[in-house]
Amino acid sequence: MNDILVVDDNRTMLMFMERVLTKRGFNVTTANDGTQALTVLEECPHIQFVLSDWMMPEMDGIELCSRLKSGSYSRYIFFVLLSGKDDQESIIDGINAGADDFVVKDTHVDEISARIKAGFRTLELHNQITAQNNELDSAYAIMKKDLESAGDLLKRLLPAERKLSGVEISYVSLPSAQIGGDMLGYMQLDEENVGFYLLDVAGHGVSSALMSFSVQQSIAVNTGKGSIVKSPIEQAPFYKINSPDSVLKQLNDLYLSDDHNLLYFTMVYSVLNVKTGMLEFSIAGHPPLVWLHAATGDAEFIGQDSFVVGAFDFVEYQTARIQLEPGDKIWIYSDGITEAEKGSEQFTEEGLRQTVMEIKHHPTTVQTEMLVNRVRDWQRSEQFDDDVSVLVVEWTGYSEGEQSCNTKLSTRVNAQFFK
Structure with a gap:
């Protein structure tokens, strides 16, 4: 599990992030804005980690985050918001939108890499819990069906x-x-x-x-x-x-x-x-x-x-x-x-x-x-x-x-x- 979608309208920044993250062992896919990011995620269901710029045309990082974190989205996404702002209000806005982490653009790339690795650990734990819950749901559905059958049998008595x-x-x-x-x-x-x-x-x-x-x-x-x-x-x-x-x-x-x-x-x-x-x-x-x-x-x-x-x-x-x-x-x-x-x-x-x-x-x-x-x-x-x-x-x-x-x-x- 090391697939990342990097979203940024700045081509230079996008190429830089793709190069440094690839060197650190991540599989990087890129998108130029939020709209394109949604298309990429639909085509690549294995991607669950998004590193996105805040300010972008058409759909910015806050709106993209809100859509991916909505209850109607098809899967869980770990979302890191990348911004040139480092003020408290910006951080609060990002977290309120559902972002899992907030990183300032001038943060050292090693710190960004460490935060991404921590995010993947959280994502892996989430997926394990989800898989276990799915198994429990499946077992419960079988038990429920068996109990309903048993109830029908008792009624026939x-x-x-x-x-x-x-x-x-x-x-x-x-x-x-x-x-x-x-x-x-x-x-x-x-x-x-x-x-x-x-x-x-x-x-x-x-x-x-x-x-x-x-x-x-x-x-x-x-x-x-x-x-x-x-x-x-x-x-x-x-x-x-x-x-x-x-x-x-x-x-x-x-x-x-x-x-x-x-x-x-x-x-x-x-x-x-x-x-x-x-x-x-x-x-x-x-x-x-x-x-x-x-x-x-x-x-x-x-x-x-x-x-x-x-x-x-x-x-x-x-x-x-x-x-x-x-x-x-x-x-x-x-x-x-x-x-x-x-x-x-x-x-x-x-x-x-x-x-x-x-x-x-x-x-x-x-x-x-x-x-x-x-x-x-x-x-x-x-x-x-x-x-x-x-x-x-x-x-x-x-x-x-x-x-x-x-x-x-x-x-x-x-x-x-x-x-």
Whole structure:
């Protein structure tokens, strides 16, 4: 790297600078004014060092410097302004125009050569940093594309069917970044039972997303010896549906943290008998559920004091049971929705409960989207700082013609209610 463009309208000065700099090992190209200099630089993209006179016709050194230092110019140029003036105002004008150095014409040629060499060292460092930044940009672009692909894959894992036998379901899942740590889902366990869940892995990014994906895969297997939601038995129907607390216990055993893996997650796992309306659920460190009563329009919290999944080996979970009436809804959500912020204020669980009651007359299929939009309007921002997941399940009741079931069973067994 020793190519220099010398610009001067004085032919004698131009020839002198070309001769002395060539003797010192520089490859010198010349131009008679600023306009010609721009043409030379366009034709010679390898030149990044310009030594230019100040006073020239058509385009002087100050204007040439301003153009080369503008953000729209195609490459970085190290610019040295050569002038017959040695006053402070001239130096300030040159530096304000973007010049990297200022040299008076009567400066000894050895000093000029030393300054040029120093300029090339700065130029080389700049080019190294630029090359490294380009490599980083390229790596980031690849990572961004991979993350977007991973995000699309996680979205495909979300259930497509919104209506199962005896229930109507609506959900929203919004990662705060390209991929998030929330996951939700539901499945037909058999003709009478539907399982549904929502989990929130601590943290954000790839590691959290991979864990949520892994947990989802663990739950998705609902047949055979590898299933954690069903267990084989010897009598017909040759399986039994595992209780929600048993499912959480198995997940805790599978994902117990060690010194190399400090990830854990909160979770709700539930099983609804679609013929009787009996709901069994177990909570692992997750916010309480919201139970919306169709008969009264009131909503209340139901929850349990419990530990997260994957943090402790001594954890025992509990299964709670409630009896739903036709039209009752169960809302499950991640704390990204209740901890949405407007200044120092949070939306809160109570804000969610009130909103659930306000939108109860709208179709179930649109209620989760309405809730999320209410929170967006409240915080005056489209974006959330945390992953947001909301799942609502409505028990529509047993089909007409089926034998009536006793729906007047105890409604508050093994569950804690939060007002």
